[in-house]
Amino acid sequence: MAAVTQNIEDQIAQAIETMTRTERQLASYILRHYPVALLGSVTQLAKAAEVSSPTVVRLAQKMGFGGYPGLQQAVREELEARLVSPLAKHDRWAEAAPDTHMLNRFADAVLGNLQATLAQIDHAQFDATAELLADPERRIFATGGRITLPIADYFTTHMKVIRPGVELLEPVSNAWPPAMLEMRAGDVLLVFDIRRYENNVLQLVEMAADQGAEVILITDPWVSPAARHARYRFSAQIEVPSAWDSTVALQVLVETLMAAVQSLTWEETASRMKRLEGLYERARFFQRGK
């Protein structure tokens, strides 16, 4: 266990175990905006974290600071110690561990990948893709390789809520024909394919393209051979210090695309979500309402 006087950030992170739901919401906000969140008034913090002011005060008290001013004072002191040192350390997580720790190396790589990936995206292409996926006349299919299929799965799970007519295609040869029968010209196939491009996937894309489907490809910087058949293509950076490639950048792309589609189809989507909510409610599927 850590020493007695650890920094406030850790203290809060640790105490989160024993907190109530609203308090966690507050604590989470504080940690995400640490330490600036604690420099303002109770009221400001409460509003920003979307809780009531007594909740803020109570948390400060529970944590053993006399009250909010006490907590604030502690933060200021900690900040003073941190700011006095000449070079304000830019990498916060790097402080705690050597640069050689896997966490830091991985984090650096991932952040770099994301920056590079996002910087390369053509906004017009992105918007056009979102519109294609939002078009209610088209059905949407998604597929991927051994590694990327879970992303396609994730995509369809969410898209099925956003709009009707969304299916996951597993790239297993004998499962295609029926699915392929369903595909009409104008339908959209979203394909994830990163290196060690699999024959299965390429074949599936080819068949879909033959049937007149619009193919959207999410691949790596070396570009899958399926690109030949793709209307739109996005390349994500995937290299990390590991024997495998990282799919994080793909994931970000997918989530961003879904957010864009969702905002295009908001009216329809909102009503679908509401209905789904009702179904879950009746099935007591989740822990509690809220």
Place this chain on the structure above:
Amino acid sequence: MAAVTQNIEDQIAQAIETMTRTERQLASYILRHYPVALLGSVTQLAKAAEVSSPTVVRLAQKMGFGGYPGLQQAVREELEARLVSPLAKHDRWAEAAPDTHMLNRFADAVLGNLQATLAQIDHAQFDATAELLADPERRIFATGGRITLPIADYFTTHMKVIRPGVELLEPVSNAWPPAMLEMRAGDVLLVFDIRRYENNVLQLVEMAADQGAEVILITDPWVSPAARHARYRFSAQIEVPSAWDSTVALQVLVETLMAAVQSLTWEETASRMKRLEGLYERARFFQRGK
């Protein structure tokens, strides 16, 4: 208006020319203790600088901040920019498009989430978790909810290459019993559970814990109720400008964990990968060698 908003420190240093004697004394104190001096109350600052409180207020007003609170707010904002790592702020890709474009908003949110998530991880806990997952004596099971199951799937897909004895558990009530029979004391269950915590998942965790399994939980900042049974817990930030939560930070956690496990078991893993490679080769599964 002062469109050219330089930093406050310089602003004060420059204005010192035009100040009165007492004001200079105050300004000098502020500069010597910048920025901490400006985080407290007027009274504290006045006392510390040995001037009166009206002097403090007057200075703040003269400098063109509405009053002391205005100055304080400005300092906090400046501080925020300084304390948040530059990576979190959009630099390059933001130029190409308006800030309101989904791509930028999402990118900002995701990078912020990653930073906050990684900053909160306890390295000792991370290392201990990796060791648990690398222990060949223990079998590994992974599961997740409706949204997070693809991540568990992704995890098992990779882990199966890294080591033997890895299984995905789908949280469907009638599919548990056989899998549960397999579980022995000391086995490890990796659970993904983010909000709208599902009853299924909680039940599965409870059963596993009863059987003596070590539970590792990857959840959100509000913490799944399954935490009660977890040996180790990691909280990932998940909020993005969308109707859904983002699983990107979870994904990063998983990939990082796998990289750590892989480096612990490298010898075994390398030979397994080699054998797998041979199998793929014979099945002509991939496009071409490389």
Place this chain on the structure above:
DNA sequence: AAAACTCTGAAAATATCTTGACACAAACCA
């Protein structure tokens, strides 16, 4: 050297913040 002006701090007025009391709602338990 007196008058006018400027600067400063004491003190009061005003605004804002913090925190306790309470009531309602949700979760838990029997």
Place this chain on the structure above:
DNA sequence: TGGTTTGTGTCAAGATATTTTCAGAGTTTT
């Protein structure tokens, strides 16, 4: 299901903080 506990927000009182007012000290001007 009904009773009990726990958690959360509203409100308002009390505490602090900020700002204005004003008088006197110091400085400059004539």
